Amino acid sequence: MSFKKDSIAKSYSPSVSRMTISSVLGILLFLAPLSASAYEILIGTDSVGSFSYFSGRMICRTINKQLDDVSCVVQAADDEIDNLSNLQNGSLDLAIINSNILGAAVNKTGMFQFLDINYENLAILTPLYDRPIGLLVRSNAGISTLNDLVGKRINGGSPGSTERRAMELIMKAKGWSVEVFERFEELPTSQSQDTMAFCQGTVQAMITIGVHPALSTQRLTENCKAVFLDINDEAIDKLVNSRPSCWKTEISATSYSKLARTFGTRAMLVASNVIDKDTGYAITKVLYGNKARLKNSHPALSLYPILEAKKGIKGLQLHKGAEQFFSE
Structure with a gap:
């Protein structure tokens, strides 16, 4: 693909004065960046x-x-x-x-x-x-399905955050309120408040949104017994089908050794x-x-x-x- 610009041709005879030659060269030098501009x-x-x-x-x-x-x-x-x-x-x-x-x-x-x-x-x-919506759970928390979150300690993200809106989508699809959980934290991602609570065991599950693989998530899986929950759920299928801006996706096994089905945006x-x-x-x-x-x-x-x-x-x-x- 090219973007054509008009060219200017100049000619001079040997008898033209040095001043005239200098003027012409100056004009050409001034015009050159324009003809080469992108x-x-x-x-x-x-x-x-x-x-x-x-x-x-x-x-x-x-x-x-x-x-x-x-x-x-x-x-x-x-x-x-x-x-x-x-x-x-x-x-x-x-x-x-x-x-x-x-x-x-x-x-x-x-x-x-x-x-x-x-x-x-x-x-x-x-x-x-x-941009998958992922639910990270502690491997020793006894959580293997979405329904297993009921009665557990979770972080649903700070109010108004992208994580919180995603968690509210899941809760609405499942017909849940915050009361179904043993503990519902509202910790933000800033200063790693959510991951610190997860690694310390204050919460057993947390919601994450982002591309994979990610170094920060890799560290959680290695150091804090984190695994992605496989979200293969009929209520989530209905949610995705009702929202044209959502798609079913996967967090691949090559990222964190275990495949997890989920959903998200693009x-x-x-x-x-x-x-x-x-x-x-x-x-x-x-x-x-x-x-x-x-x-x-x-x-x-x-x-x-x-x-x-x-x-x-x-x-x-x-x-x-x-x-x-x-x-x-």
Whole structure:
């Protein structure tokens, strides 16, 4: 893919004065950076240090290496909703947005219910990676099924946190209240308060959300007798089927020696209408052409089979460039 710019040809005779030659050379030097400048793409991610930011850097690195005349730059933000807003108004060209936020925005549910903002100018290029909801349990706690959590000591996450919202989804699906547990803590992830309580035995189960494998989780499995609970449950199946922004997924055995079925959301690479069909096609093709390289950077960033990648979110279409690539 190339972005053509007009060139300027200059000629001079040997009799032209040195001053004239210097002037012409100065003009050419001034114009040269413009003719060599690249089409800039801004991709919004979560804050620096997050997996979203890491993924954005890998995407930009791939685009910059493989596509001529394109410069991809990562722009980190502390709030995912800020990225969504900046994408919608054209301040960003691409953004990595979690499927639950994206689904709520385009279908005007949850926190977007009363916002008069139209997100129809956005389109999905491809899903990037799963964000599984995991339940870590102590191996000596006698918890082997979801129903075994009843009567146990658990940490459900701090109020308003992503972990707490996920725990409330599970509890609603199962028809539980906090009273069914022996102890229901509301410890945050900050300063490792949740993991400390888990390792000390104050709680026997805790909810986690994120990509795998993760070094912090590996340490919990090795040092604190943690295992992921296999969530193979009819109530959870019904929950997933009722929420287009959720998918069934697995935490693989290669990550922590034991496979665990669960559910979660997906990080989506979303484009604004600034990205035309040709550019969207080129980006999607480059990413899928470098699947092995992306997977080598982290196993979670392995993209999806084409048939799976074509499944979007209710209310939001697949980008026409991505659609063309997937149809090939």
